[in-house]
Amino acid sequence: MIFQIILLIMLAYVVGFIYFGLYRNILARIQGRYGPTIYQSFYDSIKLFSKKNTVNYGWMFYLGPIIMATGAVLTLILVPVFSDSDFLRSATSQGNLFVLLYLMVLGPLGNALAVGTGGNPFGVMGVVRGLTRLIGLELPFYIAVVGLIIAANSSDIVHIIDMQKTGGLNIINHPLLFIAAMISMVGFFGESPFDIPGAPQEVYSGPRTEFSGKFLALLMSQGSLFAFAKLVLIIDLFLGGADSLWMLVLKTLAIFVTIIFIGVVYGRYKVEQAVDFLMKIPTLIALLGLARVIWFG
């Protein structure tokens, strides 16, 4: 199992960074630039690991990024990566969808603690905006997830994947829930229009303001792990999971590119605008989807 975990982390690491490089490229092309190489994020990360820290604010500042990374890794191993194989199945069967929903917040909490210790008001502002935005983001996502759980009558992800093998993909069965979840995902990936917490121009990059050196590198790495975990979760829930590595890459890439494309065309919402918006249209869509699940199966 330990071998599998290492393998998975490496996979997520590579895929996550490549996707991130891809993202920077796509963004550049849309903005009429060339952009960096696709491996730029790798280089950045390796460089940062070897650079010295500017400052250190004590042990909580030290532990915060580590908690965040732990959260990301834990999330990763609890999401079933392959639908048919036994790959890491013994780990994934220990958790369920609710564990994942909460684990997704545990990491950011650790980071928030470190940011708070740093004492930079911009960082805290970013954290608070992030948490406020979360109120809005989670609502449509929760409705979508609850809809799926009710439909499957189980909070076990493996069970939800298995259901899709016989009953058809959830994206087809519950398109409204999928749309709502995707809108939330745009926010979870920190994309416009929901990217206020880390906005460089407004809150000075927000939570990451004070981090440097290996901590920033750790944050970047966990970000890519976490992004991969989220993508896998989405394909597990709506696209029936992936039975092979190629399907995994294909499906996650499709989702990721969709999210990027949504992200690049929008401007940035203020935090209250974001929450207001999320509480209206996506929530409504999700509720319609939920009503369909409850009343029409």
Place this chain on the structure above:
Amino acid sequence: MNSIFLLLNILPILFLYQFGGDLHVSFSLTKDFTLSLIQTPLGTFFAYLSLISFLLVTVSQKSKKLSCNYYALQLLLSFAMLIIVLAGDFITFFIGWEIMTWSSYFIISKSNNIDIKSLQKYILFSLASAFSLIAAIVISYSFANSFDFATISASFKSMPFDIQLTLIILFSLSFFTKAGVIGLHYWVVDTYSKAPDLFSSILSAVMSKMGIYGLFLIYGNIVGYQELKIMFGTILNGTDFGYTLAWIGVATSIIATFKAITQDEVKRLLAYSSIAQLGYIIAVIGFGTTYGVAGALYHTLIHTIIKLLLFINVAAIIAQTGKNRFSELGGLIYRTPVSFVMLLIGIIGLAGMPPLGGFASKFMMYNAAINTKFALILIGMLFSGAASFLYCYKLVYGIYLGHPTSKGLETQKEVPLSYLIPQIILALLLVLTGAFPGAFVKVINPILTQFSLKALPYDGVGIMDSAVGNFNGLFIMSAFVAFFVLILLLISRIKSKAKNNINRFDISYCGEVPSKDTSLHYGFGFGTELHRIKFVNAILKRSTATFYDALALQTKRSSELLSRMYYGNIHNTMIIILLFFSALFFIGVNS
């Protein structure tokens, strides 16, 4: 003094342990009233909960110079609660309930920052709760001819429907007031925030649970979940009754969560959070399913642990610094590191995150909602949980993180050991309940049997099992610890120089250097954004205070109006007497 009362607090625990479930005492008060104490699994659970809480709080009271009658009143309160949870009939229950009311009233009045208005709020709501309770009790007596739980329960089925409904509403109102359901929570926040700091933990952790016990008693024992189903019919996979109650609970939880975020006083935030957490319990208590009851019980346990931990922690900080507002605190993390870690564990539990016990109880409740297909309820609970991260973070940030807001905070010492010991015990409990969620199944199952519900499956001490999903607390806990240690080791291998213990003004600040006057502690700015969100603002700008203040005003006005009659003119009095006589005579002779 403290050690004597500590001993006195241990005695009832030993006593209860000695009886081991077979306590059955009765005492004849008059020919009509027989007081009886019967030990049920439910009562025993709540009894241990309250007794151990009292014990822990007494431990932490060691460093406070408290008078003998404070301790005596507290002991009386614990005794009253013991009576409540062991009562076998409603008179005993009510006597315990009222002793609880006034003994806590006198303890609260000993606080230094209490005022008459808050005391009045507390006692009037408590009495309103008690009077609604006694009304329900005598009404049920008029049908059952007995105050005995068993007899009333047996005759409940034969009562007319409107009486059944009235009884349920009256009982519920009474217990809702104690638990602080939204609308009836007007007293909660003021009382919790102005009570003696350590006593707030009792109020929030134990006394509000008496309301929950009452609800269990009524829904589970007196009425019976089966009967509720028959009375009210079903919706989706649950009952109409459970659905209504669930909405009340969820509304409570959401509204209180948002109110909590905007508070500046530490204990007010905790008070609102307490209301919100009890909202969850009330949301699932009426489901009448195994998971509903189990979730409510589990969350009762977890909430007691967490609120004791948090209130003791905050009380220690307030005692140490003399400040009770987020805008006056901050930056204590390296001054009081143990306290910080304890609070951190507390808020992780409060937020309901794995791997601590808070998640296990929430998971049980969510499962209950899935089981009954109450999707909106589940979403409401999840939503309120998401919003609660904000106040959890505010709590830890406002006190321990960020910048100290005054000189005194920079030289603060760690809080006394007497405060820390109970906190450490509670934090360990939280960790244990998180790692071994299955252990609690054995406690719950007898209670479920008492309510004639199906028992929970038991798959081992680390696993929480349910029909719609399970999780292995032990695995998640150990995986978390393992990864944490691993990553820590890896990162610490990467040598990178950094200057430690730097000047706290050395931060990235848009190229400028903040001076000593720059306000860097963001703590009191928290939650202002929420006002700009329409939906949240709609909640925040409304308050039940408007209603209750208007009620108080109208009472005062009518009182003034009526007292004008008594202005002491003897001629008019005579004329009124004569007129009254004539009027009565006229009516009397003509009819």
Place this chain on the structure above:
Amino acid sequence: MSLGYYFLLPVIFSFLTPYFKKLGSFTLRGSSILLSFILFVQSIAYTTMKLPQISQFSIKPPLGIAFVLDGYSLLFLLIFTFSAVIVSFYMLWYFKVNPKRDEARFYVFFNMLIAGSIGMILSCDIFNLYIFFEIVGICSYTLSAYNKDKLGLESGIKYLIIGSIASIFIVFAIMLIYLQIGTVNLGLIAQRFHEIDPKISVLIVLMLFIGFGTKAELFPMNFWAPDIYQGSISSVNGLFSSVVAKAYLFVFFHLFYLFGLSSKYMLFVMVIGAITFLVSEFTALNQTNVKRLFAYSTLGQLGILFMALSTNSSETVSGALFHLTSHSISKLLIFLALGILIHHLKSTKISIFGDFKSRFLTIIFAIGFLSILGIPPFSGFVGKILILKGFALSHNYSAIAFILLVSIVEAVYFFRLTAMMLDKKGTKRVVHVGFINYILLCVLAALIVIFGLFPSLLIHYTDLAANALINPTDYLKFALGVGL
């Protein structure tokens, strides 16, 4: 001791008071204490005897004068004599701290008041009853004017006027009864009351209702009552609240049940009681004078008692009598403690509750308040729950709701006072209670707690009283002289 001498004793003491005065104040005070003690001990002795007891003067009833003691009057006898003991001890303190007051004037009327009250509850013919009614009245007028200041005299005069009006009604009622039936013996009247022409009987009942209702402080005939309480000294307030008002209430219901009035009247009395309760409690909220405040509280409690006593069910009536006893003790406690407070702080403003510092008095007041509010484990609780239980058994849920809702209003001002006492802010003056008062208040508080914890001690007597009240057959037998 025969009943006749029993009530004559205080009269004799009262007439001897001027001579005692000559023998010195020690004799004067001692005699009063001795008298009340004898009366109390004797009334306890009555509890062991077979009831009813009768004492006749030369001619057998129904023609002669007779005194009858049944279960109902026994309870009141105990309350009255107990209150007398407490008050006479309390006056030791009062005259010690107010050495210039005229002691004899107090004791004459005090003894006479006790005599009159006892006479009122024992006498079994309506004319004697009227005489005692007047005796009690006159003593109350003078006692309420004991403070010869503006307020005291005002209250004396007002009481006199209202008392006279009430007397007129009663005299007329008695006259009409005599004209119709030709007797003043209660037994005979009870037997033949239904023979009276209904229109006349309505008039009689109404006149009695107005007469006794005015004195028993029922709405809307109670606009004078708070003024009386305001003008008199605290011990007299205590007497008014726990003896005088209760004596009138006794007669009211004694006649009510003896005459076997129809349920229409009962409903009427219940409604009037409810209105009294409501109006008084609401009015009390707005008071700034403590004596008036507790006066209104007394009116309110009388309202509950009228509601509960007019139900004709032995359960409720027994509960009401329990409540009455507990209320008498509590109000006595409150008024006596209040007297101490007023003496030390020289004010009757409500704010005095925030200005004193004495843990003992705080506890005493708290016990009194909690008991009146009906909160366990104090005696008021048992009374209240018995009343509520009685209403519940007759499925009168609106009464239950009403009592409980208005009780919350009552709690507002009682707990406002409590909160003021417990408030730590402001300057506080230390109040020394004094040894005698310490003992007295302890006894009263202990009784409240004991009756709360072991109500069966008292319920025995209230049950007896309730049965005697509702089924007066035994009483009638004796009143008619049949059993002799």
